[in-house]
Amino acid sequence: MIRMRDLSLLTDFYQLTMAQGYCVKGKTEEAVFDLFYRENPCDNGYAVFAGLEQVIEFVENLEFKEEDIEYLRTQGFKERFLDYLRDFKFTGDIYSVPEGSVVFPKEPLLKVEAPILQAQLLETPLLNFINHQALIATKAARITEAAQGKSVLEFGLRRAHGPDAGVYGARAAVIGGCSGTSNVLTGKKFGVKVSGTHAHSWVMSFESELEAFRTYADNFPDSAILLVDTYDTLKSGVPNAIKVFKEMKDKGIDSELFGIRLDSGDLAYLSKEARKMLDQAGLEDAVIVASNNLDEDIISSLNLQGAQIDLYGVGTKLITSYDCPAFGAVYKMSEYNDQPKIKLSDNIEKMTDPGNKKLIRIYDQRSGEIRADLIALKDEVISADRDLVLFDARDTWKTTTLKKGNYQLREMMKPIFKTGKLVYDSPQVAEIKEYAEKEKESLGAEYKRLTNPHIMKVDLSDKLYELKQKLIKENKIEK
Amino acid sequence: MIRMRDLSLLTDFYQLTMAQGYCVKGKTEEAVFDLFYRENPCDNGYAVFAGLEQVIEFVENLEFKEEDIEYLRTQGFKERFLDYLRDFKFTGDIYSVPEGSVVFPKEPLLKVEAPILQAQLLETPLLNFINHQALIATKAARITEAAQGKSVLEFGLRRAHGPDAGVYGARAAVIGGCSGTSNVLTGKKFGVKVSGTHAHSWVMSFESELEAFRTYADNFPDSAILLVDTYDTLKSGVPNAIKVFKEMKDKGIDSELFGIRLDSGDLAYLSKEARKMLDQAGLEDAVIVASNNLDEDIISSLNLQGAQIDLYGVGTKLITSYDCPAFGAVYKMSEYNDQPKIKLSDNIEKMTDPGNKKLIRIYDQRSGEIRADLIALKDEVISADRDLVLFDARDTWKTTTLKKGNYQLREMMKPIFKTGKLVYDSPQVAEIKEYAEKEKESLGAEYKRLTNPHIMKVDLSDKLYELKQKLIKENKIEK
The missing domain is CATH 3.20.20.70 (Aldolase class I)
Known part of the structure; x- marks a missing residue:
C-alpha cells in the first residue's frame, strides 16, 4: 500500500502523449473544455452533481514528483517534456455548478479554461471523480425518493x-x-x-x-x-x-x-x-x-x-448503482485560441455545443420551481426584464414564452479556480446535503417520478444556436 | 485529500460495535471465517480470484492511530475497547488461494483463523478488496475470451x-x-x-x-x-x-x-x-x-x-463490469471455539458449510484439466492412491468415480499469515497474469463458453457432508 497518496499519474496515457505533443510543438494557446453528460442514469429525470471537492483537492495537489518523472522517462517521454512537468502547476480557471445541484443532460456542469496542455491533463481525473460521485448521488436520490x-x-x-x-x-x-x-x-x-x-x-x-x-x-x-x-x-x-x-x-x-x-x-x-x-x-x-x-x-x-x-x-x-453502473460524463473542447470548436457526429445528439458558455437556470416566479435551463455564450447578457422565448434545441418549432415578471434567473456555475488560485470554499457534506434537498424541492413532482419522468427543457440561447448551425455548415463533409 | 493513507477505519460500523461487545464480554475464543461467493458474475463458468496483495497490505498496516481512537470516542465507544484498539495487532492465520486462480461458487477461497474480534474486524475490508478485483478480473477473462x-x-x-x-x-x-x-x-x-x-x-x-x-x-x-x-x-x-x-x-x-x-x-x-x-x-x-x-x-x-x-x-x-457490477463474496463463520458452526437459511443454497476446511482441486491425469473441486475438513487425509467417488452436494444421487492413477490432487489454499506474521511473497502482476493464463488453460473449453457454460462440480467430502447434515438437524427449528 502506497501510504503517501500521489494521484498525479491517475490519468490515461494518451493525456501525456498529447501533452508532450503540445509541449514539443510549443502550443500554449488557451482552450476551453466543458464537462457534461448525455443521459440521466437509470432513466431518472435529473442527476445530482457531486465530486467537486475531490476535483479541487486533485488540482491543488497536482505536481509531478521526481519518481513520477523517472517513471515517465522509462516510458519514452522526452527530456524537454519531463522538464516541463517538473515545474508543472495549474494556472487556469475552473468554473463549476456546486455539489448537490440538480442537473440535466447536455448542459455544461464544469468548465476549464487553460492552456490546452493543462486543460487536457485534467480530463481523466476530473471525469473519474465526477462520474463516480454523480452516479451514486443520483442513485441515492432515486432510492430516497422511493422511501x-x-x-x-x-x-x-x-x-x-x-x-x-x-x-x-x-x-x-x-x-x-x-x-x-x-x-x-x-x-x-x-x-x-x-x-x-x-x-x-x-x-x-x-x-x-x-x-x-x-x-x-x-x-x-x-x-x-x-x-x-x-x-x-x-x-x-x-x-x-x-x-x-x-x-x-x-x-x-x-x-x-x-x-x-x-x-x-x-x-x-x-x-x-x-x-x-x-x-x-x-x-x-x-x-x-x-x-x-x-x-x-x-x-x-x-x-x-x-x-x-x-x-x-x-x-x-x-x-454500485447496480442497474446503471456508469455516469457518462465527457469532457469536450468547445474553444481553442478564442475560436469556438465543435465535434461533429453522424448522431446529432453527440454533436457538442461550441464556444465559451454559461448555464442559466430559469425558475417560475410563483412556485419557485425550475422551469427550464438555458445555455448561453459567456458574454451574452441574459436578463429577466423582458419576455423570454424558450425553444427546443432539436424540435425548434416547440416554443414557450415566459412573461417578464413571471420568471427568475440564476447563473449556475461558480468560479472555483482563477489563474490557478483556489477561490472557492467547499461546503461541508452536511451543507451540501441540505442544499441538495432544496434543489430537489425546486423540481416539480413529475420530474422526480422514478419511471418516465418529465424531461426538463434545456434550451440554447439564440446566439449559441446560430453559432452551432454556422459551425456545423463550415465543418460539414459531404457524405 | 488525505495524502497519508490510513485505511484502518475502512469498515462497517457494526464490526466495531461487535468488536466492543466481544472485548467487554471478554470473548477471546478463536473463530474460523470463510470467504466465498455463491454465483459466477455474468453467468460465467468460473471466476478469477484477485485482490490478495491488497488484503495483505491492509492486514500488515492495520493499526488504530490516536486520531482514529479520538474519532471512535466521539462515536460513543468505551475506553476499555479504545485501549484495546490502541494496541491492536492481527495475530491470527490467513490462508488463501493465489491471485489469478480459477475458482468456483461456494468453495472457500480465503480463510481467517483468529480470535473472534480480530477475525470479525477483517470482514468488510477483505470483502471490499476481493469483491472488487475478482469482479474485474473475471470480466476481463470473459472479454479476452471473446477476443x-x-x-x-x-x-x-x-x-x-x-x-x-x-x-x-x-x-x-x-x-x-x-x-x-x-x-x-x-x-x-x-x-x-x-x-x-x-x-x-x-x-x-x-x-x-x-x-x-x-x-x-x-x-x-x-x-x-x-x-x-x-x-x-x-x-x-x-x-x-x-x-x-x-x-x-x-x-x-x-x-x-x-x-x-x-x-x-x-x-x-x-x-x-x-x-x-x-x-x-x-x-x-x-x-x-x-x-x-x-x-x-x-x-x-x-x-x-x-x-x-x-x-x-x-x-x-x-x-464497471457493467452488466453485473458486483461480485457477491461473503465472509461467514464456520467454527467458533473449536465447534463447527452453520448459518441456516430457508434457502438451501444459502446454508454455509461448517467447520475448518480445505479446498482440493482434482485434475484429470491425462489432459491436465480440472475435473472437480473437493471441499474437505482441514484434518482429513485426502490422497490420490485410491478410487475417488464424487457426488453432487445437492443432487446426491449423481456420482462419478475417478479411478486411482487417473487423477491428481492439489491443495489450493496457501498460508499467507501465521500467528500474525506474513509468510507469503506476493508475486508481481506479470507473474500472476501468467499463472492465470495457465489456470484458464486447465479449464475445458465448455467451462469457458460465454453463454451457458458447463458447471464445475464442487463436491463435499463425506465427512464434511455428514457434519453439515448433523448440524442442520441439531439447529433446525420446526416450521
Whole structure:
C-alpha cells in the first residue's frame, strides 16, 4: 500500500502523449473544455452533481514528483517534456455548478479554461471523480425518493469497487439523500452520521440467540437493533428480541433507539407480522429496519404492500448503482485560441455545443420551481426584464414564452479556480446535503417520478444556436 | 485529500460495535471465517480470484492511530475497547488461494483463523478488496475470451468508481487477461504495460486533421495510432492517416506500431473498409484499433462479422463490469471455539458449510484439466492412491468415480499469515497474469463458453457432508 497518496499519474496515457505533443510543438494557446453528460442514469429525470471537492483537492495537489518523472522517462517521454512537468502547476480557471445541484443532460456542469496542455491533463481525473460521485448521488436520490420520507442508510462498502468507491460513494450517497452510512472512514473524513448493529456471526458466537441479543442490548442500550433472522425470524428472532426489550424496560432503560433488523425472506410479510408481535408486546416504539438487496423498485413495492419498515439499509444496489453502473460524463473542447470548436457526429445528439458558455437556470416566479435551463455564450447578457422565448434545441418549432415578471434567473456555475488560485470554499457534506434537498424541492413532482419522468427543457440561447448551425455548415463533409 | 493513507477505519460500523461487545464480554475464543461467493458474475463458468496483495497490505498496516481512537470516542465507544484498539495487532492465520486462480461458487477461497474480534474486524475490508478485483478480473477473462487471441487493452479509468476502482481495476483487468491499460498510475505501481494515443481534442486543436496526424506521428513514430473519426472516418480520417503513413515510409521511418483507431460508427463495416484502403495503399502492416462501448458480446459479434480489428480498447463495460457490477463474496463463520458452526437459511443454497476446511482441486491425469473441486475438513487425509467417488452436494444421487492413477490432487489454499506474521511473497502482476493464463488453460473449453457454460462440480467430502447434515438437524427449528 502506497501510504503517501500521489494521484498525479491517475490519468490515461494518451493525456501525456498529447501533452508532450503540445509541449514539443510549443502550443500554449488557451482552450476551453466543458464537462457534461448525455443521459440521466437509470432513466431518472435529473442527476445530482457531486465530486467537486475531490476535483479541487486533485488540482491543488497536482505536481509531478521526481519518481513520477523517472517513471515517465522509462516510458519514452522526452527530456524537454519531463522538464516541463517538473515545474508543472495549474494556472487556469475552473468554473463549476456546486455539489448537490440538480442537473440535466447536455448542459455544461464544469468548465476549464487553460492552456490546452493543462486543460487536457485534467480530463481523466476530473471525469473519474465526477462520474463516480454523480452516479451514486443520483442513485441515492432515486432510492430516497422511493422511501417516501423513511430514512435510508448506505450499507454497501463490502461490494464497492475498492476503498475509494466505498468512501467517496458513501459521501455521494449522503449528498444524494441518505441519512447516514455504515462506512466508518466516511464518517471520520466527512463528519457524516455512521450507524450499524451486528451480524449473524455475533449470534452464532453465543450459546443461544437470546444470550447474544441480551449481551448486545446491554452493550448498546441506545442503539439496540437486533438482527432476527439467524435461525428463524418469527419463531425465534422476534420472540427473543421482544424478551430482551421487555427486560430493558423492566430495568428502566429508556433506549434512544431499539428494534429489529430483517435481512432475509419476505420483507413485506415479515415486517407486518413482526410489527404485530412487537405492538402486542407493548413495544410500539420499537423500530423495524430492513436490508437485503434493496433498491428503489423493491422499496416502492414494499411501500405499496404496506410493509411496516421504518428504516432501509441499502448496500450493493446503491454503492454500485447496480442497474446503471456508469455516469457518462465527457469532457469536450468547445474553444481553442478564442475560436469556438465543435465535434461533429453522424448522431446529432453527440454533436457538442461550441464556444465559451454559461448555464442559466430559469425558475417560475410563483412556485419557485425550475422551469427550464438555458445555455448561453459567456458574454451574452441574459436578463429577466423582458419576455423570454424558450425553444427546443432539436424540435425548434416547440416554443414557450415566459412573461417578464413571471420568471427568475440564476447563473449556475461558480468560479472555483482563477489563474490557478483556489477561490472557492467547499461546503461541508452536511451543507451540501441540505442544499441538495432544496434543489430537489425546486423540481416539480413529475420530474422526480422514478419511471418516465418529465424531461426538463434545456434550451440554447439564440446566439449559441446560430453559432452551432454556422459551425456545423463550415465543418460539414459531404457524405 | 488525505495524502497519508490510513485505511484502518475502512469498515462497517457494526464490526466495531461487535468488536466492543466481544472485548467487554471478554470473548477471546478463536473463530474460523470463510470467504466465498455463491454465483459466477455474468453467468460465467468460473471466476478469477484477485485482490490478495491488497488484503495483505491492509492486514500488515492495520493499526488504530490516536486520531482514529479520538474519532471512535466521539462515536460513543468505551475506553476499555479504545485501549484495546490502541494496541491492536492481527495475530491470527490467513490462508488463501493465489491471485489469478480459477475458482468456483461456494468453495472457500480465503480463510481467517483468529480470535473472534480480530477475525470479525477483517470482514468488510477483505470483502471490499476481493469483491472488487475478482469482479474485474473475471470480466476481463470473459472479454479476452471473446477476443479470441486479439489483444484487449483496459481503457476505463474515466468511468471507474473513483481512483482505486481505476487503479486496482486495471490491475485486476491485466490479471484477468488484458494486455495492458491506459492507466498510468497502474503502470507505475504494478509495472504493467501502459498505452494510448490521442483524443478528438488533439485533432480539433490543429487547423487541419492532416496537420494533427502529421504532428502526432512526428512525435510518436513508434506508436503512431491515429484517431480517424473526428470529422468523417472514411472520407477524411483514413485518407489523411494513409497520407501520413506514406510520408513516414518515404522518410525511411520503420515504425514499431502504427495504424488507426476507430471510436464510433459501425465498427464491423468501417474496419473492413479501412482495411481495404490501408491494404490498397500498401500499408498491410498498419493495425486497426477499435474502441467505443465494447464488451464481450459486441466483440463476439464483430468477430462473427469478420471485422478487421487487431486490438480492442475496452472501457466502461470492463472497469464497471457493467452488466453485473458486483461480485457477491461473503465472509461467514464456520467454527467458533473449536465447534463447527452453520448459518441456516430457508434457502438451501444459502446454508454455509461448517467447520475448518480445505479446498482440493482434482485434475484429470491425462489432459491436465480440472475435473472437480473437493471441499474437505482441514484434518482429513485426502490422497490420490485410491478410487475417488464424487457426488453432487445437492443432487446426491449423481456420482462419478475417478479411478486411482487417473487423477491428481492439489491443495489450493496457501498460508499467507501465521500467528500474525506474513509468510507469503506476493508475486508481481506479470507473474500472476501468467499463472492465470495457465489456470484458464486447465479449464475445458465448455467451462469457458460465454453463454451457458458447463458447471464445475464442487463436491463435499463425506465427512464434511455428514457434519453439515448433523448440524442442520441439531439447529433446525420446526416450521
